Structure formats: C-alpha cells, structure tokens
Amino acid sequence: MSFKGIFTEIAKVRREVFTEVAKFAYEGSDDYNKLEEIPYTIMPGEVATLRDSIFLERAIVGERVRLAMGMPLRKINEHAPLSAGIDKDTIKNTIYKAPFVNIIKFACNSCPDNMYKSTDLCRGCLARPCVEVCPKNAISIINGKSFIDQDKCIKCGRCKNACPYGAIAKLERPCAASCGMNAISSDELGRATIDYDKCVSCGVCISSCPFGAIADKTQIFQLIEAIKSGEKVIAEVAPAFAGQFGPKVTPEKLKSALLELGFYDVVEVAIGADLCTIEEAEDFMSKVPDKLDFMATSCCPAWSVMAKKLFPEFKDNISMAMTPMVFTARWIKQRHEDAKVVFIGPCVSKKLEATRKSVKSHVDYVLTFEEVMGMFQAKNIDLENIEESEEVNQGTGAGRGFAVSGGVASAVADIIKKTNPDVEVKIDKADGLKECRNMLLLAKAGKRNGYLLEGMACPGGCVAGTGTIQPVNKSTATVNLYKKNAELKIANESKFAEELSTLDSTWFDDWSIEK
Numbered sequence: 420m421s422f423k424g425i426f427t428e429i430a431k432v433r434r435e436v437f438t439e440v441a442k443f444a445y446e447g448s449d450d451y452n453k454l455e456e457i458p459y460t461i462m463p464g465e466v467a468t469l470r471d472s473i474f475l476e477r478a479i480v481g482e483r484v485r486l487a488m489g490m491p492l493r494k495i496n497e498h499a500p501l502s503a504g505i506d507k508d509t510i511k512n513t514i515y516k517a518p519f520v521n522i523i524k525f526a527c528n529s530c531p532d533n534m535y536k537s538t539d540l541c542r543g544c545l546a547r548p549c550v551e552v553c554p555k556n557a558i559s560i561i562n563g564k565s566f567i568d569q570d571k572c573i574k575c576g577r578c579k580n581a582c583p584y585g586a587i588a589k590l591e592r593p594c595a596a597s598c599g600m601n602a603i604s605s606d607e608l609g610r611a612t613i614d615y616d617k618c619v620s621c622g623v624c625i626s627s628c629p630f631g632a633i634a635d636k637t638q639i640f641q642l643i644e645a646i647k648s649g650e651k652v653i654a655e656v657a658p659a660f661a662g663q664f665g666p667k668v669t670p671e672k673l674k675s676a677l678l679e680l681g682f683y684d685v686v687e688v689a690i691g692a693d694l695c696t697i698e699e700a701e702d703f704m705s706k707v708p709d710k711l712d713f714m715a716t717s718c719c720p721a722w723s724v725m726a727k728k729l730f731p732e733f734k735d736n737i738s739m740a741m742t743p744m745v746f747t748a749r750w751i752k753q754r755h756e757d758a759k760v761v762f763i764g765p766c767v768s769k770k771l772e773a774t775r776k777s778v779k780s781h782v783d784y785v786l787t788f789e790e791v792m793g794m795f796q797a798k799n800i801d802l803e804n805i806e807e808s809e810e811v812n813q814g815t816g817a818g819r820g821f822a823v824s825g826g827v828a829s830a831v832a833d834i835i836k837k838t839n840p841d842v843e844v845k846i847d848k849a850d851g852l853k854e855c856r857n858m859l860l861l862a863k864a865g866k867r868n869g870y871l872l873e874g875m876a877c878p879g880g881c882v883a884g885t886g887t888i889q890p891v892n893k894s895t896a897t898v899n900l901y902k903k904n905a906e907l908k909i910a911n912e913s914k915f916a917e918e919l920s921t922l923d924s925t926w927f928d929d930w931s932i933e934k
Contacts, residue, residue, distance in 0.1 A: 425890070428469055429631035435461045436480060437639060437793025440487040444643035445797055451502040451510075457484050458501075479526045479631070487637045492521055510640060519620050519635045519770045522611050526632035529609035532592040533574050537565040540586035549578035549587060597627035599852020599876070600725060619728070621721035621852060621876035622767030622885030635767050635885070638784045639793060642761055645784070646681040650759050652784075654682045655747045657764030658689050658814070659822035659881040662897030663788045663888050664795075664802050670901075671807035676800050677791075678808065683758065689814020691746030692718070692821040692830070694919050696910035698740040699827075700834040704842070708869050711736050713862055715872040716827045718742050719881075721768035722874035725852050730859050743821060744769055748781040749922050750915065759783040763791050765822075765884025768876065787886020815913050816905035822898045824850040824880035828873035833909050850875040850883075 439457045458477035467473040481501045482492050488510065493499045537549075543563035550558045550565070557571035558578055565586070567578070579587040594611055595603040602617035603624060611632065613624075625633045646652050654677050664673060674685040695718060703714045717723055717738040727734050741749070748760045761784035762769055773782040795802060817833060820826035825848050832844040847870050849858040855874040861867050877883040882894035889897075907913065 429629075432461060432469075432480065432631065433483070433634070434789060434793060434796075436483045436487050437637065437790050438796040440484060440637075440639050441643060441794045441797035444640045445647075447647065449507055451505045452500070454484055454488070454502050454505070455481075455500065457481075475525065479523055482523045482526075483634050486521060486634050488640050489515060489636050489638055491516075492523065495524055510644075515636070515638060515641075515770070515774060517620070517771060517774065518613070518615050518618070519767060520613065520618060520622060520625065521634055521636070522613060523632050523634060524610050526630055527610040528630045528632070529605075530592040530594075530611075530630075531590040532595055532605055534569065534590045535567055535572060535574060535576065535579055536588055536590055537567055538586050538588050540584050541565050541582075542584050542586070544583065546583075548581035548583070552577040552581045593627045593629060594624040594633060597623045599623070599854075599856065600728075617728070619721040619724045619852070619876070620768045620771040623852075623877060625767065625885045635770065637790050638786060639790050642784045642786060643794070645759055651683045651755060651757055652681070652759045652761060653684045653686060653751050653755060654761050654763050655686045655688050655691075655744065655751060657744070657762065657766070657822065657881065658687070658692060658819045659765045659884065659887065659894065659898060660763070660788065661819070661822070661901040662894055663765075664792065666897075667803040669807060670811040671809070672802060672805050674808040674811055675805045676795060676802050677763075679800055679805065680794055680798060682761075683755075685808075685811075686747060686751060687811060687813040687818070688743045688747045688762070688764070689818030689821070690750060690913070690915055691741075691743035691748075692818035692827075693815050693910040693913040693916065694746045694750070694922070695740050695743050696817055696827075696830045696834060697913075697916060697919055699738045700831045700838075700911075702738050702740060703831060703844070703871055704835060704839065707871075712865070712868045713870045713872060714738055715874060716831070718821060718827050719768070719875050720766075720772040721876035722852065722855055724768075724771075725855060725876070726859060726874065729856060730863065733859065733862070736862075742772065743818070744772065745778055745781060746922070748778075750918070752781055753918075753922060761786060763788065765877075765881050765887040767885045787884070788888050789886050792888060812906060814905065815907040815910055816902040817908065817910040818913070819898065819902040819905055822881045823895050824848060824875055824878075825873065826880065826902075828871050830910055831871060834911050837909055837911070845870045846873070847871075848873040848875075850880055851878040852876050854878075 458480040461480050462476045467476055470476050541564045555571045555573055557568045559566050600617045602614045603611055606612040677685050707714050715737050717740050723737050744762045751760050760782055762782055763786050770785045773785045817830035828846045828848055835844050849855045879891040883891045
C-alpha cells in the first residue's frame with residue numbers, strides 16, 4: 420500500500436524539511452551549525468506529538484535535514500553533530516552519490532515481516548478449519564480462540580484462506596511488500612535494511628513506509644546555490660507536472676513561479692518524450708521481429724535497470740533510445756552550452772540515472788515536485804495568484820501522455836500506425852516492478868514475441884512517483900486532459916522532430932555511476 424496523495428503527518432514533516440532547507444539556502448549563511456535549529460522549528464515544544472519522545476522526533480528530522488542537504492546519514496553508534504561533514508566546500512563540490520534511498524534506522528518500527536496472526540475477530544467456531552488445514556500443527560485453540568505458534572508456522576497461508584470470518588491476518592513489512600526487487604529484508608534487530616545490489620532506487624518503499632523511516636537525498640541546497648551564484652539554470656519539467664501544484668496552477672503559472680525562483684527558462688520534457696517516441700518507433704520497425712523477438716521501452720530507468728539485472732539475456736531488447744530527461748537536457752544544452760539543467764519530476768530513480776557517466780554531463784540536478792514545492796514555500800510564492808507567463812506549448816499530446824501508464828507504448832504505436840498503417844503493433848504494459856517481472860517472464864516463455872512492452876516502476880505510471888503531490892487518479896485525469904488539449908497529437912508532428920538527427924545521441928549503456 421502507498422500513502423501517495425494522502426497528506427499524512429509524514430508528508431507534512433517531509434515538506435517542512437524541504438522548506439526549511441530551502442530557507443537556509445536562500446539566507447546564505449555559512450554557519451552550518453544553524454541547521455541544528457531546524458528540528459526544533461519543525462518539532463517545537465516539550466511534548467512529542469508523533470512518537471514516544473520529542474528527542475526521537477527531532478533526531479529523525481535531523482537525519483532528514485542531512486539527506487535534504489545531499490549528505491549521508493550519521494552512524495547511530497558514533498557521536499556527530501547534525502552539521503558533521505557539512506561545510507561550504509564539501510556541499511558545493513560534493514558529487515551527488517548513491518545510495519539515494521536511505522533507511523533512518525531509529526525511525527523504523529521493526530514491522531513484522533511475513534507473519535500470520537489470529538486476531539480478535541476469531542469466533543472460536545466448532546469447525547476450526549484453520550486447525551484442520553495447517554500442515555504443521557501450528558494452530559491450537561487457547562481460551563476458545565485460535566493461536567498460531569510462530570516457531571512452527573511455515574507461512575503457507577492456508578489458515579487465512581480457510582477462516583470463514585477473515586480472522587487471520589497476514590502481517591508484512593509494508594516497505595518490503597511494496598519492493599518489486601525483493602531488496603528489503605530485516606537486520607539483526609528486526610529493522611528494515613536495503614540490499615543496494617538489488618535496489619533500483621524506484622522509491623516506492625518511501626511512499627509505503629507508515630512510519631516515515633525511509634527518505635531520499637535531495638539537491639535543494641546545491642540548486643539554490645547555483646541560481647544565487649548567477650548560473651544560467653534551466654528547468655526541464657516532466658509531463659507529470661500537470662495539476663501537481665494545485666488545480667488552479669496552470670502550466671503558465673508554474674512557469675512564472677519557476678522564473679520567479681530564478682530559473683533562466685522552463686522547458687517541457689514532453690519535447691524529449693516526443694523525440695524518444697520517434698526513435699523507439701524507428702527501432703521497433705527496424706528490429707522486431709527480424710533482429711529481436713520483442714522490444715521494450717526505455718523511459719523509466721528503474722524498470723530498465725530491473726530488466727537488465729534480472730533478465731540479462733534481454734539487455735538488447737530494451738530500447739537504446741535516450742530517456743526523455745536526457746533527450747531534453749541535450750536539446751537544451753545544444754542551445755545553451757553554458758547552462759545548468761535541472762530535471763523537475765516525480766521520480767527518485769532519475770536521481771540515480773543522472774549520476775550515470777553518460778548522463779551527468781547533461782543533467783546537473785534532479786528535484787522532485789515535492790522538493791520544488793519546498794522552494795516555493797520558502798520564497799512565499801503564491802502559485803494560484805501569480806501572473807501567467809506566455810503559453811507553454813512545446814510538447815505534443817503523445818509526449819505529455821508519457822506520465823501515465825500505457826502512454827509511452829501508445830505514443831510509439833501511434834507513429835507506426837501513421838507511417839506504416841499495415842503494421843499491427845501488439846502491446847503489453849505493466850506498472851509496478853512485480854508486474855513488470857511477470858511481463859518479462861511471459862516474454863522469456865516466448866509469449867510476447869513481436870510485442871512492444873512498456874514497463875513502469877510506479878503503479879499508475881509517473882503520476883504515482885514518490886515525489887508527486889497529488890493523488891494518482893486526480894493526476895491521471897489532469898494529465899489526460901492536458902494531453903487532449905495539446906495542439907499537436909502525434910510525436911512526429913513535433914516542431915522539433917527535424918532536430919533529432921542533429922542531437923548528439925551517443926548513448927553508453929554502462930549504467931556505471933560515481934562511487
């Protein structure tokens with residue numbers, strides 16, 4: 420289960436941290452000890468409101484502040500001030516390093532993982548089907564209620580399925596249950612731990628943890644410093660932005676607000692999505708089925724890395740087209756060689772993608788919608804009432820549709836249908852990495868030959884990314900309307916389509932990152 424789109428206390432604290440770090444950056448103080456004040460600002464008073472101790476609450480906020488500064492967590496067993504390792508040189512010159520998804524250990528509630536437990540709903544029925552179906556005699560009746568011996572239980576779930584009252588619950592660690600890579604397990608103290616050899620930084624676990632124990636690093640401070648220093652910083656905004664900052668915040672108002680923050684210009688990533696679509700359509704027509712049994716889209720980095728990690732035999736089946744983020748960044752830097760590019764979107768895995776050796780020279784910063792909202796709040800920008808800029812009309816409907824599940828594959832199919840009407844493009848799509856794995860298992864069994872496959876790490880597509888603000892269903896509807904209202908509908912109608920051949924599309928599929 421994900422809490423995305425629900426404004427919980429966790430979301431409130433997370434956004435307050437982003438706002439306070441942005442305020443600190445705008446104030447321009449070189450006294451990093453002032454960061455110690457932020458936990459007291461966010462968690463004032465003497466009495467805890469969320470946890471057992473006000474000191475614990477502030478300690479957790481402190482670790483979130485460090486991550487928001489782009490710094491690693493402190494070691495629990497070693498004394499260090501919140502500002503340890505943070506100074507002007509390290510902050511300005513540090514390379515944004517993985518891991519981006521981090522578990523704050525003392526915020527973890529050590530949730531039970533994969534346990535069946537009888538609840539108070541048990542009626543002590545005479546049939547006792549739970550007892551009868553248990554293959555290990557792990558269930559007994561105590562004081563008229565069923566009891567499950569955890570030492571004997573093999574987690575088969577037969578008792579849960581047999582209970583007529585639904586009185587047996589399966590308890591899972593929410594973060595582990597949401598992880599499509601099985602990258603989360605328990606450490607020796609029962610706290611969640613991440614196997615980073617498996618993790619693809621999709622960030623779904625962040626949205627799934629009901630205790631707010633998982634958080635990601637940000638570049639808020641570094642971006643604000645770049646803008647303040649006079650750098651020409653250009654924002655490229657992912658298609659999922661439509662409606663993210665409120666129903667009254669039009670694309671033109673959002674552009675005005677970003678310019679107010681000091682950005683030099685604002686560009687729709689739908690431009691890059693259109694170029695990506697054109698290239699993937701050409702790839703599909705030239706390779707499937709003569710050279711490849713099937714082809715898969717490339718725009719979601721978490722999906723792409725998952726496929727290559729778990730199904731290395733399909734490495735060549737993942738499209739080699741650049742992702743929309745990279746296409747757009749290269750398009751920008753072709754026009755502004757001296758510019759810094761910041762990708763603003765819904766996605767944590769884009770932070771990992773931007774550290775790739777083949778990407779980092781083009782994409783300088785990655786921020787989520789939530790992080791940018793913190794910047795707006797720090798500067799007291801009234802998004803709803805700001806004067807609109809000129810019309811934002813850079814992407815086609817196809818490019819804007821990348822934000823929702825199925826949008827990428829349908830955009831590619833639409834081009835092929837237009838240019839090669841006799842060709843039928845069979846499509847399969849999956850959102851959520853577990854479903855993506857199942858789709859590739861079907862491909863491995865030869866049941867997806869001739870298909871175009873679309874994978875999305877987040878259930879619902881990019882509109883469900885960890886860094887989004889609005890509920891998924893509301894965002895989906897808004898993006899679809901924005902797509903419908905686009906002047907141009909199909910990707911190869913893009914006014915920038917002819918520039919595809921002029922872009923440096925050299926693409927090294929090494930996935931190597933800075934260590």
